[in-house]
Amino acid sequence: xxxxxxxxxxxxxxxxxxxxxxxxxxxxxxxxxxxxxxxxxxxxxxxxxxxxxxxxxxxxxxxxxxxxxxxxxxxxxxxxxxxxxxxxxxxxxxxxxxxxxxxxxxxxxxxxxxxxxxxxxxxxxxxxxxxxxxxxxxxxxxxxxxxxxxxxxxxxxxxxxxxxxxxxxxxxxxxxxxxxxxxxxxxxxxxxxxxxxxxxxxxxxxxxxxxxxxxxxxxxxxxxxxxxxxxxxxxxxxxxxxxxxxxxxxx
Numbered sequence: 001x002x003x004x005x006x007x008x009x010x011x012x013x014x015x016x017x018x019x020x021x022x023x024x025x026x027x028x029x030x031x032x033x034x035x036x037x038x039x040x041x042x043x044x045x046x047x048x049x050x051x052x053x054x055x056x057x058x059x060x061x062x063x064x065x066x067x068x069x070x071x072x073x074x075x076x077x078x079x080x081x082x083x084x085x086x087x088x089x090x091x092x093x094x095x096x097x098x099x100x101x102x103x104x105x106x107x108x109x110x111x112x113x114x115x116x117x118x119x120x121x122x123x124x125x126x127x128x129x130x131x132x133x134x135x136x137x138x139x140x141x142x143x144x145x146x147x148x149x150x151x152x153x154x155x156x157x158x159x160x161x162x163x164x165x166x167x168x169x170x171x172x173x174x175x176x177x178x179x180x181x182x183x184x185x186x187x188x189x190x191x192x193x194x195x196x197x198x199x200x201x202x203x204x205x206x207x208x209x210x211x212x213x214x215x216x217x218x219x220x221x222x223x224x225x226x227x228x229x230x231x232x233x234x235x236x237x238x239x240x241x242x243x244x245x246x247x248x249x250x251x
Contacts, residue, residue, distance in 0.1 A: 018242070018245045018246055019241050019242050019245075020076075020077045020078060020079050020100045020101065020240075020241040020242075020244055020245060021047075021048060021049055021076065021077075021241075022048070022049050022051075022074040022075070022076060022077065022078035022079070023043055023048045023049065023050045023051070023078065023079050023081060023237060023241065024050075024051050024052075024053065024067070024070055024071060024074065024078050024079070024080050024081065025039070025040070025050065025051070025052045025053065025081050025082075025083075026052075026053045026055065026063075026067055026080070026081065026082040026083070026086035026089050026090055027052065027053070027054075027055060027083060027084075027086055028082075028083045028084025028085045028086050028107070029057060029084060029085040029140070029168075029170040030140075030141065030142050030147070030151070030167040030168060030170060031083075031084075031163070031166075031167065031168065032054060032055075032166070032168055033052030033053065033054045034052075034166070035083065035163075035224070035226060035227065036052050036083075036226055037227075038226065038227055038230035039226050039230045039233050039234050039237070040052070042230055042231060042234035043234055043237060043238070046234075046238055048238075048241065049074075051070055051073070051074070053066055053067050053070045053089075054066070055067070055086075055089065057168055057169065057170040057171060057174075058171045058174070059171060059173075059174045059177065060088065060089070060092065060174050060177040060179075061177075063086075063088075063089040063093075063174070064089055064092045064093045067080075067089055067090070067093040068093055068096065071093065071096050071098055071099065072098075074098055076098070077098055077099075077100040077244075077245065078098055078099060078100060079099075079100060079101050079102075079103060079237060079240050079241050079244060080093070080094050080099045080101070080102050080103070081102075081103040081105065081237055081240075082102075082103070082104055082105065082107045083105045083106060083107055083225075083226050084105075084106060084107055084108070084199070084200065084223065085107075085108060085116060085170070085175070086107060087104045087107025087108040087109050087110075087116075088108045088109075088110055088115075088116045088179065090102055090104075090107075090183065091108075091109055091110055091179055091181065091182055091183055091184060092179050092180070092181050092183070093181075093183070094181075094183030094184070094187055095181050095183045095186065095187075099183065099187060100187070100188070100244040100245055101187055101188040101189065101190065101240045101241070101243075101244030102183060102184055102187050102188070102189045102190070102240075103189075103190045103191070103192075103236060103237050103240050104189070104190070104191040104192070104205075104208070104209070104212075104214065105191075105192045105225060105226060105233055105236075106192060106193065106194040106197055106200060106205060106221075106223055106225050106226075107191075107200075107205070108120070108200070108208070109184060109191070109208040109209070109211070109212055110178075110179045110182070111179070111182055111211070112179055112180060112181065112182045113178050113179070113180075114178060114179060115175060115176045115177055115178045115179070116175045116176075117175045117176050118176075118178070119204065119208070120200065120201065120204055122204075123201035123203055123204045124201070126150070126197075126198055126199055126200065126201055127149075127150045127198045128142070128146055128150035128151050128198045128199035128200075128223065129199065130146075131143040131145055131146025131147075131150060132146065132172075134172050135169075138171060138172045138173055139169040139170065139171055139172065140169065140170045140171070140172045141167060141169055141170075142164075142167060144164060147160070147163055147164040147167060148160050148161070148164060149198075150198040150199060150223070151163070151198070151199050151222065151223045151224060152164075152222060152223075152224045152227070153198070153222050154196070154221055154222030154224065154225075154228040155222070155224060155227055155228055159227060163224070163227075184212040184214070187244075188240070188243065188244045189212045189213065189214040189215070190214055190215045190216070190236055190237075190239065190240045191205070191208070191209035191212065191214035191215070191216045191217075192216075192217050192218075192219065192225065192232070192233065192236050193205040193206050193209060193216060193217070193218040193219070194218075194219060194220075194221040194222065194223060194225045195218055195219065195220050195221070196220055196221055196222055197221070197222065197223045197225075198222065198223065199223035200223065206218075215239070215240075217232070217236055219232050
């Protein structure tokens with residue numbers, strides 16, 4: 001075997017040894033863990049252990065508690081990944097010692113003392129947010145127009161209709177709950193920005209990524225990038241898993 005081949009083999013083994021093997025995925029509002037259905041098999045093919053959190057969408061505290069329970073079940077370091085509203089959840093829950101890195105996919109990333117609504121206010125109401133409707137007991141759903149035209153518009157119609165049929169209700173006041181932790185201040189962080197997002201403002205996503213000092217990629221996608229471009233999403237998560245412990249070797 002040549003010296004170059006030996007070096008390549010050594011580098012591959014070193015990369016494998018430092019790679020985080022556990023991936024925990026947190027879904028956004030108006031969805032559940034199945035929204036990651038295209039990303040999960042891609043990560044599993046790379047030999048990651050992948051778990052999704054099935055959050056209740058009832059309060060920030062409940063979301064964080066559900067997420068922490070899944071974190072506790074992992075047998076070692078993990079990468080905590082969120083889509084959309086889930087970004088607020090991992091920002092609060094991500095200070096757990098097992099969390100080696102954070103990945104924000106088209107997601108909120110509030111500061112301490114800031115809510116998701118606070119974070120989005122400077123950028124105005126998006127077309128998608130204007131399609132949110134509240135029930136008398138303050139649970140939110142998206143209109144048909146909102147789901148089909150401003151959240152999932154980059155997907156085939158069959159998949160858009162499935163997202164509409166399976167959307168979950170989300171407790172409206174939780175978007176005003178202020179965070180007491182900003183885990184991205186102490187954890188290696190990655191972010192994906194969807195430039196065609198009509199649910200969260202791309203300018204907000206970019207500003208938050210910059211504030212976090214995140215390794216950032218931008219893609220032309222609708223809000224449901226985890227369904228539209230799963231390969232790009234999985235690639236960023238893989239990058240985080242391969243590099244998080246290099247940045248924090250003592251964790």
